[in-house]
Amino acid sequence: MQYRKFGRTGLTVSRLIIGTGTFGKQTDEAESFRMLDRVADAGVNIIDTADIYPGGADLTEVGRAEEFTGRWLKGKRGNFIVGTKAGFPMGPLQWDRGTSRKHLMDAIDASLKRLDTDYVDLYQVHTDDTETPLEETAEALDAIVRSGKARYIGVSNFLAYRLARAIGRQDTLRLARYASAQPRYNLLFREIERDLLPLAQEENLAVIPFNPLAGGLLTGKYRQSQSPDKGRFSAEVGSFGAMYKARYWHEREFDTITRLGAIAEEIGEPLPKLAVAWILANPAVTSVILGASRTEQLADTLAAADYGLDPEVKAKLDELTVDYRRGDAGR
Numbered sequence: 001m002q003y004r005k006f007g008r009t010g011l012t013v014s015r016l017i018i019g020t021g022t023f024g025k026q027t028d029e030a031e032s033f034r035m036l037d038r039v040a041d042a043g044v045n046i047i048d049t050a051d052i053y054p055g056g057a058d059l060t061e062v063g064r065a066e067e068f069t070g071r072w073l074k075g076k077r078g079n080f081i082v083g084t085k086a087g088f089p090m091g092p093l094q095w096d097r098g099t100s101r102k103h104l105m106d107a108i109d110a111s112l113k114r115l116d117t118d119y120v121d122l123y124q125v126h127t128d129d130t131e132t133p134l135e136e137t138a139e140a141l142d143a144i145v146r147s148g149k150a151r152y153i154g155v156s157n158f159l160a161y162r163l164a165r166a167i168g169r170q171d172t173l174r175l176a177r178y179a180s181a182q183p184r185y186n187l188l189f190r191e192i193e194r195d196l197l198p199l200a201q202e203e204n205l206a207v208i209p210f211n212p213l214a215g216g217l218l219t220g221k222y223r224q225s226q227s228p229d230k231g232r233f234s235a236e237v238g239s240f241g242a243m244y245k246a247r248y249w250h251e252r253e254f255d256t257i258t259r260l261g262a263i264a265e266e267i268g269e270p271l272p273k274l275a276v277a278w279i280l281a282n283p284a285v286t287s288v289i290l291g292a293s294r295t296e297q298l299a300d301t302l303a304a305a306d307y308g309l310d311p312e313v314k315a316k317l318d319e320l321t322v323d324y325r326r327g328d329a330g331r
């Protein structure tokens with residue numbers, strides 16, 4: 001495993017992060033524990049969770065991933081960096097979501113309770129709440145850091161201009177500053193290369209992309225003509241299935257995957273390993289968040305951590321997917 005500084009903080013993190021988005025829905029508690037054991041053995045020292053996981057529209061399931069994570073961490077909390085998030089709906093009320101002071105103050109306490117810990121290392125705004133003033137969110141997060149409930153703060157799913165404005169406001173008001181951004185990024189979705197990654201490099205923000213395999217599409221296991229009844233692109237994951245299909249289930253993406261698969265075959269490496277190694281090879285990226293519904297799925301992606309991607313192969317992958325840098329490919 002390789003390690004890297006987390007942006008301009010003093011933290012050092014593994015270049016692979018384990019995601020918990022499947023915990024409590026596709027992945028039961030025993031399998032979640034096996035997965036966490038497996039990645040810890042491989043040197044992963046950072047866990048990504050969120051209050052809403054594994055939920056979607058179903059509010060009865062939210063919080064399970066934090067609960068599983070908290071139980072696994074029992075007796076070893078100090079050995080891991082734990083990041084969680086708030087902002088997506090956690091209940092039926094209007095203030096059960098977003099980044100108002102009211103919600104964030106409730107949300108951090110609820111997350112700490114489920115995680116059975118006194119603090120999280122990284123507290124992230126899960127999605128941009130444009131209806132709450134930037135100052136209100138910044139002041140609430142600053143209070144959370146000062147109270148010791150979170151050690152660092154970050155964002156996820158932010159447009160670059162909003163993140164730039166938020167950081168500017170935090171600096172002016174001398175409040176705790178966002179240390180990281182968690183964007184969607186993979187060979188089929190490269191828009192962040194245009195604005196967010198340059199901003200992160202200028203500001204020395206940690207960048208921890210999620211969705212490195214485009215929900216599993218970049219394993220090459222799907223055929224466009226065969227709609228799956230299990231997994232990320234199916235009704236098994238509720239409303240997420242349709243969302244992922246709208247994002248990626250298109251002729252153009254399948255065509256690209258066929259061509260990516262040919263490159264992988266030529267050099268004798270599994271495509272998921274190359275897909276993760278390609279993200280890690282980007283100098284703006286700190287660490288990649290891996291996702292899996294079963295422990296065995298992690299073999300190929302964990303192997304990316306110590307794999308030096310040949311610059312010529314990287315150039316081929318870059319060229320083959322260059323269209324996904326442009327806005328018109330974004331769904």
Ligand SMILES: NC(=O)c1ccc[n+]([C@@H]2O[C@H](COP(=O)([O-])OP(=O)(O)OC[C@H]3O[C@@H](n4cnc5c(N)ncnc54)[C@H](OP(=O)(O)O)[C@@H]3O)[C@@H](O)[C@H]2O)c1
Pocket residue numbers: 018019020021022026048049126156157182209210211212213214215216217219221230231232233272289290291292293294296297298299300301
């Ligand atoms: N901030 C955010 O808004 C946000 C959003 C999404 C995720 N995340 C975080 O990022 C993590 C990873 O994201 P992601 O789940 O979208 O990552 P991903 O790597 O794009 O997709 C992971 C999925 O691909 C399939 N897969 C992975 N390895 C495989 C293999 N070797 N063979 C076959 N199938 C394989 C599995 O789904 P199936 O078994 O269902 O096919 C797995 O759950 C999540 O757990 C979560 O912590 C954050």
